[in-house]
Every structure is written in C-alpha cells, then in structure tokens.
Amino acid sequence: MLYFDRVETHWPLRVQLNIGSRAPLHYTAGGKLYLSSLPAAQRQRLITQLELNRNTENTTTNPDELLEALSKIRAEKIGVDNEEFMLGMIAVSVPIQDHRGRMSAGLALHAPVSRMSLKQARSFVPRLREASAELSVNALE
Numbered sequence: 001m002l003y004f005d006r007v008e009t010h011w012p013l014r015v016q017l018n019i020g021s022r023a024p025l026h027y028t029a030g031g032k033l034y035l036s037s038l039p040a041a042q043r044q045r046l047i048t049q050l051e052l053n054r055n056t057e058n059t060t061t062n063p064d065e066l067l068e069a070l071s072k073i074r075a076e077k078i079g080v081d082n083e084e085f086m087l088g089m090i091a092v093s094v095p096i097q098d099h100r101g102r103m104s105a106g107l108a109l110h111a112p113v114s115r116m117s118l119k120q121a122r123s124f125v126p127r128l129r130e131a132s133a134e135l136s137v138n139a140l141e
Helices: 029-037 040-049 063-076 118-122 125-140
Strands: 079-082 089-097 103-112
Touching (some): 029 040, 089 118, 103 125
Antiparallel strands (some): 079 089
C-alpha cells in the first residue's frame, strides 16, 4: 500500500503515516480491502506470491487464514486492521471506485487504540462510505 494523502487530526495523540509511506498489503486495512477486491484466482495467486511477514502478534501469516479473512472483507467491503500493522493502532477502510466499479483507492481511518476501539472506528464506516462516494463521483468528472 502507498499512502498518497492524509488529513491529520488535531488530537495530540495520533498515528502519523507520512505521505509516500508504504506498507505490505496483507496487514493494512486498505491493503486487505484491495486484495479482497481482486477476482478469486488472481487473489489466490497473489497471496501465494506475497511474503507474509509478521509485523505484530496479530498479523496473519497463514495464506489460508488470510484468504478466509479476505472473503469476509469482500462481503462487507470494509477493510480492517486490528493492530496488525502496528501495536496500538486500529484502522478501517472503504473502497473508492472508478467508473467501472473497481477499487481504485481506499479511504481509511486510523487511530491509536487508547483513543478509539475498532468497534468505534467501525461506527464511522457510513460516513467514510459517503465520502468515498463523493470522491468516486468527483474522479469521474
């Protein structure tokens, strides 16, 4: 995953992922959302080629477990990071779609767990979806 834009919070305690930062697909909310959006054969092939390194004790490194998680993400269309990228950080992500309905980017919310639980982050998904829809429409114009 490549982070290409950010809106920072005014909270002094925050997660800062710099523009241009990169992270493996298998343990970020947006990365897993992207993987879940791929056709099954392509997703399977890519998972077998990825180096599934463990970043935290919550990182899934078993290809079968990851594929199962991706199936759930595909059904919900919500990427989730439950302290898999970094300890103490959660994230949710929704797709931004191109004119063909394919995921072209992701819109994510990240927060320290001391400030927001994963359940609380999920409560922002409807607003993230609204913003995603606006971004998708604007990308078409």
